[in-house]
Amino acid sequence: MIDLGALQSLRAIDEHGSVVAAADALGFTPSAVSQQVKRLEKQAGVELLERVGRGVLLTGAGRRLVDDGARLLADLERVEADLHAYSRTVAGHVRLACFSTAMRGLAAPTTRRLLDAHPDLRVTLSEEEPWDGVDLVARGRVEVAVAHAWGDVALAVPEHVVATELGRDPAHAIVRRDHPLAGRGSVTAADLANEDWVATPPGTICRQWLERMHDGTGRRPRIAHQSREFECHLALVSAGLGTALVPRLGRAPLGDDLVALGVTDPAPTRTVTVLHRRTLAGSPAVAAVVDELRRSWAAAA
Amino acid sequence: MIDLGALQSLRAIDEHGSVVAAADALGFTPSAVSQQVKRLEKQAGVELLERVGRGVLLTGAGRRLVDDGARLLADLERVEADLHAYSRTVAGHVRLACFSTAMRGLAAPTTRRLLDAHPDLRVTLSEEEPWDGVDLVARGRVEVAVAHAWGDVALAVPEHVVATELGRDPAHAIVRRDHPLAGRGSVTAADLANEDWVATPPGTICRQWLERMHDGTGRRPRIAHQSREFECHLALVSAGLGTALVPRLGRAPLGDDLVALGVTDPAPTRTVTVLHRRTLAGSPAVAAVVDELRRSWAAAA
DNA sequence: ATCGATCATGAAGCGAACCTACATCGTTCC
DNA sequence: GGAACGATGTAGGTTCGCTTCATGATCGAT
Known part of the structure; x- marks a missing residue:
């Protein structure tokens, strides 16, 4: 696999024009940068730098790698930033398991509203047998489940799962x-x-x-x-x-x-409940889904 | 910066359902995988795994990272594959410097044809004073230049630059x-x-x-x-x-x-010549640009 | 209820990877 | 032609990361 550190060095060489300048910018010695590129060349099987005069220039393959790699490094930083912003934004992928009637009467309109309100949120619905709901949440196969229990029998949930009664x-x-x-x-x-x-x-x-x-x-x-x-x-x-x-x-x-x-x-x-793992309560995405389900239920009642 | 190796391990945990299975799949010991994730958590400042029962599950942030990271890893592999295919495909970014009249009469129609014929090729034109052409190529600021010399005076080019006379x-x-x-x-x-x-x-x-x-x-x-x-x-x-x-x-x-x-x-x-670095002759993209320039010239003559 | 199996993770040690320091070689400028 | 500069090898030391081993926790079976 391509070493991203070496890729950064290569990009620095392109940007600053020399191995020395790149090393300077990255806080390395020129030798280190040179060796990084050499390793990169070995594992890629392509020449990336070419000596010209007393300096170096990118070869065609080298330029190609820098061009493509720049996007990659930018994406990486974006992912990292998103991760830090995770606890503050409603975004990402929430899998929601429902029993059949809840899918029709509750989840479908709720999901529609959620997607409209949160463009970066992705929700995946799956119809599951109601007795599987607890298990799916407990095993981490879905983030949220809507389950039901008939009469007054409370749903038995493991310690790390929290059940919220909808009604x-x-x-x-x-x-x-x-x-x-x-x-x-x-x-x-x-x-x-x-x-x-x-x-x-x-x-x-x-x-x-x-x-x-x-x-x-x-x-x-x-x-x-x-x-x-x-x-x-x-x-x-x-x-x-x-x-x-x-x-x-x-x-x-x-x-x-x-x-x-x-x-x-x-x-x-029957008592209808929403289930999610206790730790996921901190996730704005999961919280938004649970909230919207409760709101939808209340509006329908 | 996020360590992609650790990211792979995290993805393997999600995919295989346990640290042991992930380590097995990656050829590591479970301890190594566990330590990788721990390091990842430390540098990201977020919990990624949560112990439940005798196993682990991804936290919300963990799932987010795996979802986003999967695309990232796929991109990385694509870049690597493209690099290996580099010497066989006309693709990437070619910067072409031209003097004014060549831009109008030669480079514009040629580039149009090139882009039509090679959808993965990107060509950037820049108008430059003719006497700068050699230098721009020699210093790696552009891949190809069209220059001219009046009369019979041959263009003086460094050893690592090759000049092809168009006519x-x-x-x-x-x-x-x-x-x-x-x-x-x-x-x-x-x-x-x-x-x-x-x-x-x-x-x-x-x-x-x-x-x-x-x-x-x-x-x-x-x-x-x-x-x-x-x-x-x-x-x-x-x-x-x-x-x-x-x-x-x-x-x-x-x-x-x-x-x-x-x-x-x-x-x-005046004698019009195309210039490119000698090593770039191996680049199909550069070769395609030079070829098409020659073809255009011949067709116009 | 107890024992054994399974799983995650810590501590210690070791090996490899990687960077620094230094030397060498080629190029350029004065 | 010499001095400065730039890249890159080599040797050596430090650090990083994996393995081994041990511990704690949980689940299933007897």
Whole structure:
């Protein structure tokens, strides 16, 4: 790899016109500068200096190297300066992991605003299963994650990760307007014991919550249809094929034929939290992302 | 200044996920990699790694440095590769010094063609007094110069500079169509002994030649008007204010009212040469510039 | 809960890299 | 032709950086 110290010396020779002057400017002896260039020539396999008279001149390759290298050295200084300014500027690359509905309902508009407000900020979104969020943050694969936990169960996070609660996101029972319960503003879990359900696949958190909701009734929910996408749930309900339990966050607008019912006893709500490593709290970029997520949540509520 | 070796180590830690794995990949011991990062932290004044569990993770500043540094390291490799390819590609920066008329008549169109043919080539033109050309090349201030010497006097060049003759450029006597000599295809210096001259200022090469042309006649030329610009000479001749001795190279098209007369005994011609350092002959960029100049000259002749 | 394995990092020592001092050679100017 | 100047070799010493070894901390398994 090219030695940047030697490259600086070569540039100084070009700038000051002689090895002596360059050495003088750099605080070295002329011999040192001469040896640096010789080493550079050896590892590059090209002649860089040419003796003419009692001085030296850059060869073609030498000039080329100085021209290109000047940009390189300038870039290096810029990187160094940026690093020093790191704790004062919102810039750099923040990776943000979200579960599906938070991606649609929260992260997408938030990121749009962030990029508009901070031109030097780069945000990369990735959709991840909610239970992976904590791990991704803890292992440093992402800077920020949006995760959720159903009900009151606090999210278990390692000591070096900090979780900020955004708020609670309720799930509503979605029924057709011609459904017997459609007129009620809210219903209890017991009211829904006999529904045919459109559910997410077994093992998903939403599915588990649907089953938990039936714990008090003594029977299992009747799963008539299943789909990963809540958009499909709405379509199935619309077609009169069952009832769906759909989180508010990221839910598409309901058609005129559908009604969302609040559910209580127990209330199916999930707690949405933002996660980041404790040390990254000092990063203005991470702080900006977390702040904007909180602001977006508050604005939507 | 940031140590690029340490930067590579930091990147390896990010890539491989641990100090041990990074050291393994780089052929170092884990201790060495750890110490490199420590040094980097000290000189940057920022924490770059954070211990979590029995491993490490990049801090915010660390990630920033790795992101920015990756581009830097890639640039460095590109520069190195370009240097190795130097002797095979027409690229880089060539500075070309020209005297005024060669700039207009030769260098401008030639450079246009060069840039079109070689997108990675950069050419910088500078107008210089002709007698400076040799010096500029010899001292490495420009890569290529176009110079001229009047008559048969060969240009004196140092041993490490090579001069390539492009050809000879005649000066014509410019007279009005109603001038008594206008009908003759060519005239002798003696024919012109009684003209009123439009000349360049004293000390210029063109002025010297005008005086030399009168050596055989036993008298000095009558300088009626003087101007640095040959464009002005033509205008003055047009206005019937005298006769001008104007080189063919770079001469603007003559109006219908003007006639150019060839001159002999002695013939005022200058030899135009291209100059470059001997070692730069190996540079494809310099070779391309010289070749194209020769081609342009041949095409114009 | 304990032991062993894994990982990062410190201290000590050694080797190589790199700079200084000095000498030499070529060039230029007086 | 000699003196000054500039570049570059050589020898030597200092410093820097890697390895070895030891320590502390954490995680997983028995």
